Amino acid sequence: MSVFITSLNSGSNGNCYYVGNAEEAVLVDAGISCREIVKRMKRLELAMEKVKAVFISHEHIDHISGVVQLSKQFQLPVYITEGTFNGSALRLEQHLTVSFSAFQPITIGGLTVTAFPKYHDAGDPHSFIVEHNNITIGIITDIGVCCDNVIKHFSRCHAAFLEANYDVEMLANGGYPYHLKKRISGGHGHISNVQALELFTKHRPAFMGHLILSHLSKNNNSPALVKELFEKHASGVRITVASRFEETPVFEIDAAYTYTPAPKKAKIYSRSRQNTMQLSLFQ
Numbered sequence: 001m002s003v004f005i006t007s008l009n010s011g012s013n014g015n016c017y018y019v020g021n022a023e024e025a026v027l028v029d030a031g032i033s034c035r036e037i038v039k040r041m042k043r044l045e046l047a048m049e050k051v052k053a054v055f056i057s058h059e060h061i062d063h064i065s066g067v068v069q070l071s072k073q074f075q076l077p078v079y080i081t082e083g084t085f086n087g088s089a090l091r092l093e094q095h096l097t098v099s100f101s102a103f104q105p106i107t108i109g110g111l112t113v114t115a116f117p118k119y120h121d122a123g124d125p126h127s128f129i130v131e132h133n134n135i136t137i138g139i140i141t142d143i144g145v146c147c148d149n150v151i152k153h154f155s156r157c158h159a160a161f162l163e164a165n166y167d168v169e170m171l172a173n174g175g176y177p178y179h180l181k182k183r184i185s186g187g188h189g190h191i192s193n194v195q196a197l198e199l200f201t202k203h204r205p206a207f208m209g210h211l212i213l214s215h216l217s218k219n220n221n222s223p224a225l226v227k228e229l230f231e232k233h234a235s236g237v238r239i240t241v242a243s244r245f246e247e248t249p250v251f252e253i254d255a256a257y258t259y260t261p262a263p264k265k266a267k268i269y270s271r272s273r274q275n276t277m278q279l280s281l282f283q
Contacts, residue, residue, distance in 0.1 A: 001110075001133045002254040005159060008032065008040045010141075010214040011244030015063050017161055017214075018046065018250075019130040019137050024109035025050045028128055028139045029057055030067035037066060040247040048074060052108050055100075055115070056080040057142060058122035059088035071096050079106065079113075083124025102126060116153055119144035121188045129153050134255050138162070141215040144188040146199045155203045159210035159253045161242065162200070164230075165190030166220035174220055190215065193226050201233050210251055214242045 001021055008016040014032035018025055018041070025046070030037065041048055054076055057063055071078050071092055078092055079100045085092075100106060106113045110133070115126040120142045127140045127150070138160035143150055154160060171181055171192075183189050191199075200211060211234075213226055223241040230239045242248055 002252045003130070003132050003135045003137055003159075004046075004250050004252055005137055005161075005210075005212070006044060006046070006250045007161060007212055007214060007242035007248045008037060009244065009247065010161070010242035011216060011218065012062050013218075013244055014065065015141065015215065016066070017139050018051075019111070019139070020046075020050055021110050021132045023050065024052045024111060026108055026111060026113060026130065027051055027054045027070075028130075029063040030054050030070050031062040031065050033066045034069040034073055037070060044247060044250050046250065051076060053077045053079055053098075053113075055113060055128055056084055056088075057127060057139075058120060058125035059084045059090075060122060060142075063142075064088055064090060068092060081115075081124045081126065084122070084126075087123035116149045118142070118150060119147055119188050121183065127153070129156065135253055137253065143191055144186070146191060146195055151199065151203050154199060155205055157205065158207055158255065159212070159251070160208070161212045161214045162196055163191055163215045164193045164196040164213045164221070164226050165215055166192050166217045167222065167225060168192050168194060170222075171217075171220040176219070184217075184220075190217075193221065193229055197229060197233065200230065200237075204237065207255070208237055210238045210240070210253060212240045212242050212248065212251075216241065216244065218244060 004020050006018045009032045015029045016032050017028040054067055067078055077096050077098050079098045082099055100115055102115050102117050112131045113128055115128050118125050118127050130137045135158050136156045138154055138157040141163040143163055227241050
């Protein structure tokens with residue numbers, strides 16, 4: 001059985017990622033409104049009824065702004081660490097608030113979700129892998145550095161959402177104040193295109209078929225620039241850049257994934273089919 005993935009939005013204006021099989025799904029973060037989540041899933045022909053839980057990576061507003069309404073409207077459990085909850089001021093319904101711990105797998109139907117700690121400017125930040133039928137998907141964003149946890153879990157992924165937040169020169173030469181530049185690049189903020197590329201080229205597994213570059217900075221990066229950079233080193237991995245304005249297509253991933261460049265104007269990819277078409281300081 002395959003796993004279906006999409007980015008519903010990715011960037012400092014809101015983050016929300018969908019991972020599911022044919023029966024159930026989870027969302028990682030809900031940083032856009034409930035209304036937008038529902039609207040974008042409908043456009044993708046994804047049933048909201050399949051979503052069984054929301055996992056929160058950390059308390060920054062671009063990851064949690066829609067979660068209270070989403071949880072209340074659809075009675076979805078929200079998995080969140082105590083540290084993240086305490087730093088968030090979220091008013092979740094108590095019976096829908098579930099704590100999780102790093103490295104402890106959580107079963108959601110046929111999906112297994114495992115969190116791991118990361119470096120980020122937050123109270124108790126985590127990234128996630130979601131597994132189903134020997135397929136592993138990584139949701140690895142808001143990482144200040146490619147630490148051992150990131151390397152270990154990225155190297156298991158058949159597909160991954162991976163942060164590529166900023167271009168080094170654009171950040172250095174841009175208009176941000178010095179303290180903010182240091183906050184972004186100082187090891188507890190975000191990783192650059194070069195850092196993400198190094199992780200990809202050195203630690204991707206031979207079976208990885210799809211990489212979705214995520215959480216690009218509005219002011220310090222360019223989708224065209226980062227896509228070109230990664231495609232030079234793709235070696236058969238399909239590269240997609242997640243948008244900060246709209247959802248990506250739904251991609252189908254299975255353990256035998258192979259990416260075949262389609263003929264010009266065609267839209268069908270082998271084993272990766274399109275089903276349809278802090279407000280933080282880190283811009």
